Structure formats: C-alpha cells, structure tokens
Amino acid sequence: MPRRPARGIPTTALACGWLASAVALSGFFLSACTETPEPQPIQPTTAMAPPPATTAQPSTPAPPAAPTLTTSPAPTESVATTPAFQELRATLELFSREKLEEGASAVLIKAKVGQQEWTLAEGVLSRERQAVVQSGDRFPVGEQFRTFLAVSVMKLVEEGRLGLDDPVTAYLPGAPTANSPVTIRQLLGDAADVPAADLPAAALNADALLGRVVEQLRGVPLGAVLRTDVLTPLNLQSTEFLIANSTVPDDVIHGYVQLEGETVDVTGTGLPDGISNGGLVSTVEDILAFQAALLRGQLLSPASLIAMKGTVFADYGLGLDHWDDRCTNGFYYGHAGDIPGYGSIAISSADGNRQLSIFMAYPPQPVSPQPSALALEMTGVAQVALNSGCRFQFR
Secondary structure, eight states: OOOOOOOSOOOSHHHHHHHHHHHHHTTTOOSOOOOSOOOOOOOOOSOOOOOOGGGOOOSSOOOOOOTTOOOOSSOOTTSOOOHHHHHHHHHHHHHHHHHHHTTOSEEEEEEEETTEEEEEEEEBSOTTTOOBOOTTOBEEOGGGHHHHHHHHHHHHHHTTSOOTTSBGGGTSTTOOOOSSOOBHHHHHSOTTHHHHHTSOGGGOOHHHHHHHHHHHHHSSOHHHHHIIIIITTTTOTTOEEEOTTOOOOTTBOOOEEEETTEEEEOTTSOOTTSGGGOEEEEOHHHHHHHHHHHHTTSSSOHHHHHHHHOOTTOSOOSSOEEEEETTTTEEEEEEEEEETTEEEEEEEETTSSEEEEEEEEOOOOBOOSSOOHHHHHHHHHHHHHHHTTSSOOOO
C-alpha cells in the first residue's frame, strides 16, 4: 500500500525557524502574492555622465562555484533575483546542507518563481562510486507516480470507456472487494481510507489495480500508455516507467536503508515498495514540467482537472494532493513520494507559475511501514520555502 506523507508543516524547532524567517520577510501580509519578479530599482532622474563600462558592477555578485552545486542552464543574468527568491534559495540551501550532514547521500532541488529559476545538486550518485550527483540524474518518484497514472485514468473517463464510480471488478474480475464494491474513484483517491475501513492494506494495492485496469482497456503495457498520454507529448525524455526486475539505469541515484544494523543499497533489491519492483524514475526538471502542463490544462479537460484537484474541504483529490498557498490564499497542487531509501516532493501553484521539486536519498534508516519523518519534514520545508518566494502572504 503506498504511503502518503501527512501534509502538516513539521513542528521541529528548525522548521519553525524557517517559517519565522519566511514570515519576517513577508512584512505585514497586506496583499496577495506577486507571481512575477520584482522590478529593478528606478534609476536616478538627475542627469549624470554614465560610468565607464569597465567599472560597472553586477547587480548580484555570483557566489563561488562549488563542485556539487549545479546551476540551472536557463539564462539568469537578464532576470532580476528578488529578495523573496533569495530567501527561498537560502532556506533550501540550509535544508540540503543539514540533510547531507545527517547522512543523506544526495539532494536535488529545482525552484521556479516566474522567470526566476534555481537548481541545486549536492551529494553522490552512490556511496560506492562517490561520483558527484548531477541535476539531471534520475530517482524513483515513489507515490508521485499516482499523478501520472491518474492522467491516464482520466483520459479513459473522457473517452467514455471508464466511469469513476464503476466497481473495479467490472474490469478486473476477482479483484479485492470490501463490504461494498471498491470503485475507481476510491482507488484514485486516498485509498488508505478503503483498507482502513474494510480491507487489510496488503489486499489492496491501488496503483497496481489501476494500472491493470488501464492496461486492460488500452490493450498495451502501462509504460506504453504513459508514453502516449504524457511522456511523448511533453517530451519528458528523462522520465521512464521501469518494469519489475528490470535493469536499473546507471544515472539513477542509489538509495540506502538499515537492515539488521547493516547499510544496504536498495536500488536493485526486492525490498517491498522498492525500485526493483518497478515504478517511475524521473528528474526534478521533468516532474515540474509535467505538473505545469497538467495544471495549465495541456493534458486533460477542465472538468477532469477539477475532479483531480478535489473539493476545497477534501484532504486529497484524485491522484493529486494539495496544500495551503499563502501567497494566493488558494492551494498548491502536487504529490509527495516516500519509499525505502528515497523521498521526494513536488508542488506547484494553481497556475504553475511557482514550483518546487525536492528529492533526497535518505540517510540510511530502518524500514518502516509508516511515513518517514524525513518525508514529513521535506513536505513542510517545501511549503515554507515556496511561500517565502512571494512578497506578501495571507495568514
């Protein structure tokens, strides 16, 4: 059963400190967030001779390059960096540094606010080879896969070949049932609610069942469906659906856990919910490109997107989670991923103008069926950081 991290902001002293920093920066919160970079300071109107070109200073000194820091390839010299975006960056740099000191082997971050972009890549691809991680290296996205899968399901709904309130047994005879038939809508929603009431979690793997339904109706493997529905139209060349026991690509970051006191590389093992059992691998760049396209209506009809977002008071939509956006008094949309050895979170504002994706190869820790505390912390930090990227906030 997929584990979906809780959505609250962590209550650790460190997270509270980040939140206080974001609040202090935001002033009195008297207006909504601006989603475009702040204008450059107005130049003096008093006539004066232009200074010699050789003495002109850049508006923001570039920090010294570090071997594990990879800057976004997008041009940045022509884009103003706002104080709010600098605060966002500082928050995330602190988070990355602390997690690496705690034993994480790699951290990847991609942030976008309007035309401002920033990418961080720190750590190593694997503990054995010690190769420096790159911003384009891939990682297993865990439960973030649910959003990709939901797009393929909703496309079948739009074509009239599937109903959200149809029982899954209508397409998969012999599939698990509860006191009442389990529906497609229930599987796309917070499926933890179904086994909690009627079925043991081991009997209901929502993503596996939905994947089988999609394959049954399309007549081709799920990986081919995802390529047709999402990956090819958006040119997500770094995103790939791996089948169980397939060879793990060389550019996939390795994850580690503690088993019986030993640090074990889980990248190629048969650990439950692990990468060797199949799943989606992607990059921080591809994940944000996918979310932006989804939220801007490039993949689904408006009605389907509204259904995926869920109602205002719902805890979870259909394959899509949401969190409070204090910049607009609306919501961020996205998903977290938490599997043995790995954690990730990607969230975007409703218009896709402000985005953040964080990945971490966890410090080795014992395997647990409960959400990792690091996943909860990462989700909270993502909210705090992205909220700090706007000038004013609602409270």
